[in-house]
Amino acid sequence: MKRRLVIATMLVALVHFAWADDESADKDRVSRVRQDMELIEAFVDGGLVLAKEADPLRRAHTCNAMAGLVARDIKKAGDGKDARRIAVLSEFMKSVLVRGVAQNLQQAADEATKETARAREIAKLAGAVSAEVAPLEKTLKKALDALPDSTGKDAMLPALEGISRARAEVESIVSGKGKSSDKGFKGKGKGKMKW
């Protein structure tokens, strides 16, 4: 009887062990979705707006609003010293800035006549984006310096560089040098990014 009990226990333990990994992966997935739910809802809203918006300037505004929400979450993750989440959110930020804001601002700038109300609105938005991104970059650099291990730094660095590049692209639109760097963000925007 005892032997049967031991065998049965071993069987249960082994089967549980075999599936334990899958269960923890499921739990990870659920917790990620739970953590991202506000962003997910905002992204769906943003997508629905973008799907009916033909004006690149309005599209840039929508993408900038989405970038604002990502920035808010980056700050939250920074407060919680969650390096991994900061890195993932920084990837989101980089993509929104490059493929969303900068690309549409550039298109709007290309189509706008100088010294018109529209050209001023483009410059205003570009300036606002640059002003919002600069402090975020500082926060990210601080978080990066505070990381104890090189693995976390390696993970965050490309995203931080991407954000800096996106800010530079936006600033070049304000200063009227956008055309010279077209190759930079137009190329990125047309093709799909890694993620």
Added chain:
Amino acid sequence: MNCETCQQLLFTNAESGPPALAAAHLASCRSCRMVWSRLERIEANIPRLPCPAATRKNELISFFLTPPQVAATPREPVRRLVFLKRIGMAAAAAAILIAVGLWLGNWAARVFSPGDNPKEAIAKKSVPAPPAEAAAKSLAGRILDCDLDLARTSDPVERVEVLARLAQVIRDESQVLADSSAGKELQTLARLHGRVMKEGLVPRARELPMKQRRATLEPIADSLLASAERLEEAAPRAKGSGSRPLEELALATTVTARELKGLIEEATP
């Protein structure tokens, strides 16, 4: 009493003689009297029939009189017990092997993916995926990818296709979450999916030029119907409160597919 009843009584009482009930009928019926006389003759001749000598009676008596003996060899029930134990042990061993095999299989599939050398693979297992990859795989990342495709295009066909992909992303994630008891998240996803369909896909599909409708919408509608079928199948198996959101997703998907088919019909001369 008629002849049939009388003869039945005679047959059942052949050894003991005609019953009193049948006596009156026998007195008045010649044919029944003949039956009875034949039965009497048969009964009388039975003891004369040749019969082999009976030995079972003696054997049975001696079986009860002989004292019980201890069996020299294991008897049948004992042998059966040993056999069942062996089968049980073999089944247990097989189950252990299967469990170990499954675990090893899962582990090996994750760790030793093609092209990896084992050391790198083990290192990879302990280090989480790079942020770019993690972002790309996450639901938020995949939705954002669709958004940014929508942000760069004004082409109505491409918009419809991206919105269909966005809805598909939400359905796929919902189906995965249905196995994880994430009822609340599933409900939110079902609601968001409904919005993508109602406020995104259908209105944008309606804006498509008539000549582009069939080519654009037919594959999307077909894919939606297939997706709805999969969701309907998955709904009863969902954990916890996950089945209802899956049903809602399936319904919204079917309704949208029908609306798209309607739009195709409108464009068909």
